[in-house]
Amino acid sequence: MGARVVSGLRARLETSLGRAGIGLPWWVPVAATVVCAVLAVAAVAQRGALVPSALAGLLAMVTALGWAVTGVIAPAWLKVLTVLAAVGILLADPVVPDFSPVLLVVLAAETALITRPAFAFAVAGSSVAMLGVAAARVGLVGFPVYVAAVLLGLSGGLMGRWYGRALDAERAARDAVRDQAVLAERQRIAREVHDVVAHSLSITLLHLTGARRALRQDRDVDEAVEGLEEAERVGRAAMADIRRTVGLLAEAPAGTHSLPGAGDIPALVERTRAAGLEVRYEQRGDLAALPDLAGLGLYRIAQESLANVAKHGGGAPARMRLDVGAAGARLTVRNRLSAPAAAGAGGSGLTGMSARAGQLGAELSAGPEGPDWVVAVSVPVGAAP
Structure with missing residues (x-):
């Protein structure tokens, strides 16, 4: 009561x-x-x-x-x-x-x-x-004592007022820091989802284009079915990757699979080749020497670059080179665009790659070099956590 x-x-x-x-x-x-x-x-x-x-x-x-x-x-x-x-x-x-x-x-x-x-x-x-x-x-x-007591009460109230305002300012600062952290985490998750979806859709579209051509031009049903099956496999793998990425928002991981790293770039290139896009890949150095965060960043940049080649490259072959040394790693993706205007196509891909490079303390450049469009990123080993 x-x-x-x-x-x-x-x-x-x-x-x-x-x-x-x-x-x-x-x-x-x-x-x-x-x-x-x-x-x-x-x-x-x-x-x-x-x-x-x-x-x-x-x-x-x-x-x-x-x-x-x-x-x-x-x-x-x-x-x-x-x-x-x-x-x-x-x-x-x-x-x-x-x-x-x-x-x-x-x-x-x-x-x-x-x-x-x-x-x-x-x-x-x-x-x-x-x-x-x-x-x-x-x-x-007791007049002097009472006066001193009144002044003491005044000073105590003023100090309490100042202390309350200081606490309010501190709470506001903590809230601002928390909001910024939440926003940064959402942006990070958004970049992960964007990279997965953009690459997977590009590869799926390449398979679907191959299946359509096999049916319309070659009348080859088996090749068309193979292309559709591969598109289905890529789609399912993309859904699993998206679920795993979104699971980062939860308190516990959504699955037991780790996120991709630099060692998965060769497999990424093979999947892109299987979809019909010609990619010449060269690799030098020990990929295992790269920290996990640096490897994930390089993988996502390579994934986004290949997705952009599939969307804007007009079927032209791409060249990718990854060099890992004592000073760091350098990834270069080069392709010849069928139309100069395609290089400046809109989207958040370049913004996402720039954000990833910034997280790694890396230097990223993306732009035309003669007839080619070149994406190059250099990651110092000391700057990568």
Whole structure:
């Protein structure tokens, strides 16, 4: 039952604080209200619960009572007026020691915490002036101590306000970093899926084109069926690769197969040849010496390059060379385009290759060299994780 009451009070307070634009935990106003209530009761009790002092105690708590009835937090200026009026009534009959000036300490801390500094300084100044009048007119004892306490409450509230803003700024910075990390991961996954789909569709289209020609020109059903079966195999392999890539978004891997690397480039070339695209491939050096991330990046760049050759090369042969040495690896893909404009065909392939090269700390160039279109990427071994 008690937990339910506390939960309801917390929810109501958080709603009220949100409406008032006060970014404080729910327990802060609760603690301040309890302290004010205790001080008001003590100050009234010190004066024998006379009618003026009892009215002053009620006035000090009127904003809290108003929230209990309406659920709306009163404006700061209204609380300041009621508390100052209450303390003024109580100080008309000072006692030793007097708890009523401590209400001004709490008021100074609250206003410094939730209002503009200028308003908080004005409240603290009014409190000090009230204490000075009480000390001069009715003989309030302990004036210097009360003034020091008010100033201490003011400084504590200002420090709390600064600390809260610093926490908000830190949370905002963490959120921005997290959002950037999520965006980078999505872009990485998007590049993986793009490379797989683009290459697989290009190879599948080559097989389908071969099957169509076998049926239309050669009337060779067996060759056409072979081409269709190969297209089906490439499509199924692409689906498995896509599922494995998308599985990177999950907490656990979607499968047990590893991602491709530089050692898989020869098999990639063979699949491209089987689809009908002539590719001359040369390789030098030990591919196993490349780090996994560098090998994956080189494989994806080679995959995207061959897909671009299939789309824009007009059937012209391609030449691919991969050199691995002590200083790093260099991949070069060269083909002669049937139309110069095809080199600048739109798409995200070159953007994806540039992003991969940037991740590897590599240098990528893609553009015409005489009659050829050349893609070249150099990966320093020290730059590849």
